[in-house]
Amino acid sequence: MNRTFSLALLIFLLLFLGLATIHPAIVALALPLILYLLGGLWFAPGKVQLHAERSLSAERVKTGDDVAVTLKVTNRGSALEEVLLEDQIPDGLEVSEGSARRLLILPAGGSVTWTFMLKGRRGYYGLKNVHAIIGEHLGLARLEQDLPTDGQLFILPPVLRLRRVAIQPRRTRIFSGTIPARQGGSGVEFFDVREYQQGDSPRWINWRATARHPQNVFSNEFEQERAADVGLILDGRHRTNDFGDRSIFENSVLATAALADTFLNAGNRVGLLFYGHQIIWTMPGYGKMQSERILHDLSRLEPGDSHNFSELYVPRHLFPSRSQLVLVSPLIPEDYDMLAALRMSGYHLLVVSPNPVSFESGSMAPTRTNLLARRIIQLQRAVLLRRLRGMGIHVVDWDTSQPFEKTAKLELEQRMVLPRGVLR
Amino acid sequence: MTRILRFACPVLSTGLLAAGYFLSGLDWFAVALFVFGILWIVGLALHWDWVLPLGLFTTFGAAALGLLQGLSTLFLIAGSLFALLAWDLADFHLRLQKSSPEDDLTMLEKHHLLRLGFLGFSGAGLSAFALTLHLDPSFEWTVILMLFAVWGLGRVVERLLNIES
Numbered sequence: 136m137n138r139t140f141s142l143a144l145l146i147f148l149l150l151f152l153g154l155a156t157i158h159p160a161i162v163a164l165a166l167p168l169i170l171y172l173l174g175g176l177w178f179a180p181g182k183v184q185l186h187a188e189r190s191l192s193a194e195r196v197k198t199g200d201d202v203a204v205t206l207k208v209t210n211r212g213s214a215l216e217e218v219l220l221e222d223q224i225p226d227g228l229e230v231s232e233g234s235a236r237r238l239l240i241l242p243a244g245g246s247v248t249w250t251f252m253l254k255g256r257r258g259y260y261g262l263k264n265v266h267a268i269i270g271e272h273l274g275l276a277r278l279e280q281d282l283p284t285d286g287q288l289f290i291l292p293p294v295l296r297l298r299r300v301a302i303q304p305r306r307t308r309i310f311s312g313t314i315p316a317r318q319g320g321s322g323v324e325f326f327d328v329r330e331y332q333q334g335d336s337p338r339w340i341n342w343r344a345t346a347r348h349p350q351n352v353f354s355n356e357f358e359q360e361r362a363a364d365v366g367l368i369l370d371g372r373h374r375t376n377d378f379g380d381r382s383i384f385e386n387s388v389l390a391t392a393a394l395a396d397t398f399l400n401a402g403n404r405v406g407l408l409f410y411g412h413q414i415i416w417t418m419p420g421y422g423k424m425q426s427e428r429i430l431h432d433l434s435r436l437e438p439g440d441s442h443n444f445s446e447l448y449v450p451r452h453l454f455p456s457r458s459q460l461v462l463v464s465p466l467i468p469e470d471y472d473m474l475a476a477l478r479m480s481g482y483h484l485l486v487v488s489p490n491p492v493s494f495e496s497g498s499m500a501p502t503r504t505n506l507l508a509r510r511i512i513q514l515q516r517a518v519l520l521r522r523l524r525g526m527g528i529h530v531v532d533w534d535t536s537q538p539f540e541k542t543a544k545l546e547l548e549q550r551m552v553l554p555r556g557v558l559r
Numbered sequence: 560m561t562r563i564l565r566f567a568c569p570v571l572s573t574g575l576l577a578a579g580y581f582l583s584g585l586d587w588f589a590v591a592l593f594v595f596g597i598l599w600i601v602g603l604a605l606h607w608d609w610v611l612p613l614g615l616f617t618t619f620g621a622a623a624l625g626l627l628q629g630l631s632t633l634f635l636i637a638g639s640l641f642a643l644l645a646w647d648l649a650d651f652h653l654r655l656q657k658s659s660p661e662d663d664l665t666m667l668e669k670h671h672l673l674r675l676g677f678l679g680f681s682g683a684g685l686s687a688f689a690l691t692l693h694l695d696p697s698f699e700w701t702v703i704l705m706l707f708a709v710w711g712l713g714r715v716v717e718r719l720l721n722i723e724s
Contacts, residue, residue: 137720138650139716139719139720140716140720141612141615141616143712143713143715143716145615145616145619146712147709147712149619149623150705150708150709150712152623153705154701154702154705156627157698157701158626158627159689159690159692160626160632160636160690161623161626161627162689163636163686163689163690164619164622164623164626164635164636164639164686166682166685166686166689167639167640167643167678167679167682167683167685167686168619168643168682169712170678170681170682170685171643171647171678171682172712172715172716172719173715174674174678175719176715176718176719178674179718179719179722180722216670217654217667219654219657221657233659233661234659234660234661236657236658236659237658237659237661237662238654238655238657238658238659238662238664238667239662239663239667240663240666240667240670249659249661272670272671272674272675273647273671273674273675273678274647274650274651274654275719276719276722277722278722
């Protein structure tokens with residue numbers, strides 16, 4: 136019950152009783168209460184003019200890093216007897232050191248500055264208001280205000296360092312890179328043997344072939360290595376990522392960040408398409424700036440369901456034909472058609488799939504029913520992955536109980552050996 | 560200081576009221592108040608929020624009842640005054656819980672206790688002064704004065720609630 140209301144009710148009851156019984160001592164009993172109430176009114180805060188300023192030690196940090204938040208609140212009005220200031224910290228952030236609250240007396244023209252540390256999970260956080268509760272010493276008159284401040288914080292996903300990711304799209308760009316271009320020229324890997332041409336280094340001469348054909352001299356040709364267009368597609372659908380109150384989405388983000396970083400470090404042009412509540416497209420680009428751009432976008436993504444597309448939808452006009460697409464998705468059987476269509480359009484597909492079955496079953500009791508259910512779903516998933524591999528899609532089934540680096544080292548560093556009869 | 564006072568005031572409040580009843584031979588009422596005092600203290604220790612208004616209303620109710628029974632005015636008014644202080648200090652203690660280690664709580668406590676002490680003494684003095692007055696207004700005048708008092712208090716409460724909203 137509100138304190139003022141409680142006090143007023145008690146006073147009215149005593150006055151009524153005093154009047155009804157015509158007993159002056161009961162009215163006298165109410166007098167300290169009346170005085171207390173009047174004291175609250177007398178010292179009630181007048182016009183409040185508080186001004187808050189916020190500064191952050193960094194606006195972009197990695198997951199797990201601390202950010203120092205400094206708040207300065209200035210009283211530009213009359214003196215305030217009791218002020219509780221509390222920074223409104225969004226869900227997902229927590230105070231790791233210090234306090235986001237202050238309780239103090241603020242004289243006219245006075246100010247208070249304090250610093251505390253924040254940390255949190257991946258995301259974008261708008262730090263907008265400082266909540267102020269202003270009152271007098273008795274706590275009867277209380278005024279609440281939200282003091283507007285500026286501040287935003289991006290907590291970027293961690294970036295795992297992968298040695299290399301072997302991809303071989305049919306189409307490469309003209310710039311040199313690390314992707315085998317299926318064209319002879321200067322490079323590292325042996326590609327073909329051709330007749331010696333002027334300008335060839337003597338070290339390239341293939342002496343064995345020359346010995347067989349004494350009339351001609353042959354030299355080795357190497358496979359050119361070029362940069363490629365890589366389109367990363369991150370699946371953020373609720374239905375594929377969320378299982379009750381647990382979500383595998385963070386694993387997908389982790390894998391996407393690691394892949395983007397690796398592809399960009401190898402000199403490729405990388406774009407990111409997020410498919411969730413809405414489609415978010417990060418334009419393709421090269422280098423560190425693009426890496427930052429992708430991490431920036433990854434930091435603010437949350438899974439959701441699109442109202443327009445119930446199935447996985449990849450707008451093909453965003454990706455050059457025959458380029459490399461990398462889908463990071465837990466996958467559901469309905470995705471097969473879309474992936475098959477992309478493959479048939481000439482795209483090279485790499486699917487990194489955090490395994491939702493092992494992820495979900497990790498939190499379930501190992502009862503007989505659960506184990507049986509897990510086995511059935513694993514089989515369904517194995518069938519789906521096998522069908523995809525049969526189409527020439529490189530599928531990496533990532534058991535999320537294992538670190539992504541380990542899976543990537545085993546399954547991504549080597550080129551995929553296609554099943555017999557499948558064309559590149 | 561507040562930590563000690565917030566327990567001392569309910570003890571003094573129920574103790575004084577119980578003494579007032581006990582001295583007039585109403586032993587069972589005194590025992591009931593004593594038991595209530597224990598409940599109040601336990602409630603404060605265990606942070607039961609509902610015990611704060613209950614303590615205030617019960618002690619003032621017991622004091623009013625005692626006055627109607629013609630018990631010792633000194634004990635009853637002093638007991639109810641300590642109940643008011645206990646109610647205030649318990650709420651102040653709750654507000655202090657929201658402070659951070661950097662806050663100067665000593666300063667806040669000092670200001671609060673000074674204000675409370677001043678109002679407590681003034682209230683006690685005012686009550687004592689009111690009890691010494693021997694006015695004998697007619698019933699009509701009493702009603703009119705009471706209506707004015709109710710109207711005035713209503714305005715005060717309205718103002719305080721308006722500040723909050």
